Amino acid sequence: MQRALPWIALVLLLAAPAVLTPYTYDLLVKIMVLAIFALSLEMLVGMTGLVSLGHAAFFGLGAYTTVLLSPEYDPGHAALLLVAAVGAAALYALFVGALSLRTKGVYFIMVTLAFAQMAYFVFHDTKVGGGTDGIYLNVRPVAGAFDAGNKTHLYYGVTAALVFTYGLLALIRRSRFGHALAGIRVNEQRMRAAGFATYAYKLAAFVIAGALAGLAGFLLAVKDGFVNPELLSWHESGAVLLMIILGGIGHLRGAVIGAAAFVLLKEFYATPAFVGAFLAEHWQLTLGFTIIAFVALLPKGLIGLPDRLRKR
Amino acid sequence: MTALLRCEGLTRRFGGLTAVNDVTLDFRRGEVHAVIGTNGAGKSTLINMLSGELPASSGRVLLQGQDITAWTQPRRARAGLGRSYQRTTIFPEFSVFENCRLCAQAAHARPLALWQGASQCRASGDIARAALQAVGLADAADRPAGALSHGGKRQLEIAMCLATEPQVLLLDEPLAGMGAEETDRMLHVLQGLKAGHAILLVEHDMDAVFRIAERITVMVNGEVIASDGPEAVRANPQVQVAYLGGH
């Protein structure tokens, strides 16, 4: 049953547009984009054991690249923009990774945060990205018959990207490269003693994760038609980390489930109809307590829930 | 016979403290060369410098005549320098087989071959099975490594070292915490490995050392005070005073 879940989910996703309202449709696309973002971080944290607190930098960079390279009043070329966004994110990931991976543990967490903040400042303080106001993508890109401005096209495009990302990571996981990453996560010293050049492996993982985050950024920019510096903020980095914890670290499904849970939770907590006007306005409070409760009671995330319930 | 592994004038200083002072030793194929000494004698520091985990303050390390002093640990491992640890460093959540297979993979890494599952890599699988067979863990291959007994884990530690197909084995207290029967089994394994490898054995178990070693080096306060065959070492008055006397 567990192994069939991703396939069932896929079938549901493909069939969904037929039955959804515009609001839920939008929500679903948002969840899928964030799921790609969360999956990219899962590769770093869950597979390789590298806790990065600056992953939003690559997400935001992908988004900004997309908008900055798009013509002002004409549709850009979707494929070229995609490559540019992923490339820019990967390049920055190479720079950040090469330096950050010289450190370990808490240092690594702090350094990745700092480098993300550096990128945040570039877009926040300079005119490069329109400053705090952000910039608009006036016309969605196209590629042949594919028009990102068409909601249905976009939906299936995003679904395809999610399937690609999930599939790629699943493939990596079972490959020699993936097994080596797992070994590095559990005991890097032993891997070095066996002859693995662990720095190179970690850097490769970091760059791939950054590139995939850039892909998510591209999709977000295309979906929303708007980017602002907050996409690179540490709150965004914290949010994506939260998503994979919510879902359950160590499982690809966890990242997807976590992204969905996070988006739905935020919607829930911010809707007065569900929680009342007071709490809705102060949703950060509820979210904060939820996180604390989660980490304390369900450290394995939602994926661990069935086991937890079974033990009772 | 030339040495497979050799260190010359190897020294390591930590601020004002000299942990290892001007040590020159040879390790030859077909020999178990034991290094003994009390705690703080510098044995761990020595083995860490040989494996590449700790840079030397001065001196050289030579593998088959080649100067590897500046080489990183992974590079030395790929060149044939294997190591086991005093504190068990296995992967507890993986199976016993996967523990070995992963180590064997280092020489058959092919990281770009993403389409092939790791379990389908025949080379690393075969080497892993051979290593497990050599130490006597073949039956436990599918069990999670964390579930092994202490002795089993120490055996796995050796198997993982063997899985990298090394020429030189740096073994750091492989017998630690083992009972008599397990010690016998391990010594039997080491005896079988002698022919193909040069073995450095850091150990506290004196009986085991005298049973198996061709050569014994005694270290005190970072310096070598004797390096000879077992009988000569046993008879050496300095050694008796410094180390064996109170034993």
Next chain:
Amino acid sequence: MDFATFLVQCLNAVQYGLLLFLVASGLTLIFGIMGVINLAHGSFYMLGAYLAFSIAPLFGQQFLLMLLAGLLLSALFGYVLEWAFYSYLYERDHLQQVLMTYALILVFEEARSLLVGNDVHGVKPPDWLAGTIPLGELMTYPVYRLFASAACIVLAIGLYLVVNKTRLGMMIRAGASNRDMVRGLGVDITRLYRIVFAGGVALAALAGMIAAPMSSVYPGMGGHVLIISFVVVVIGGIGSITGALVASLLVGFVDTFGKVFFAELSGIGVYLLMAVILVWRPEGLMRRGY
């Protein structure tokens, strides 16, 4: 740049660096002794600033008294917070600590929002500190900034004395280099941790109070100082107070002079500094020790 301007910028750099030192020393102690990475540390700074804003009217001109009151209140707050929350984080892995303390930030932000609102505020320095002194012929320098630097120096000296000359300090130094050993020696670890934590919170909050009359009191101030503090700790080395001091001053100078020479892009100067240090000395400028 003429000498007077240069002097002004140097004074600014030192003042900013010293303020950073107060925040960073708390952060590095908490990590060095208790092994907890505390994202909420910036919130303590923010809370201190908002506290100053809230109680300043009560104290009028008695500025020093207000600082003392703030110090005691925040130390008490820290003591209780450690007991109620942080003590549960010690045995958890870094990821869980990151998330829990991140959640705490959200809670603090909302608490502040509920108690004092989200507006940007200013705090007036007391009259006896509000003037300026002349520097050379054309420039003047605010007295309050000199006071801020002086206050930080006094606190830094106090910290040095406590850490190096008292029994408590001895336990702190031992704990920073070997946590398990200190535990094994039978020191009352629970009390030690609680005191250290309270101290760290008090330092950060006090820094916020001192900073309030100079910069505006605004909701995001915690986040910004947190990340810069992280940079300081990375550069200076975890657990090292001396390292934190050197790194803070370095960051102070890079940031201040960066603003003068590079205006827009000055914000990234500090991170570039960190990048350079990482290439050169990945473990920080001072590895361990005071």
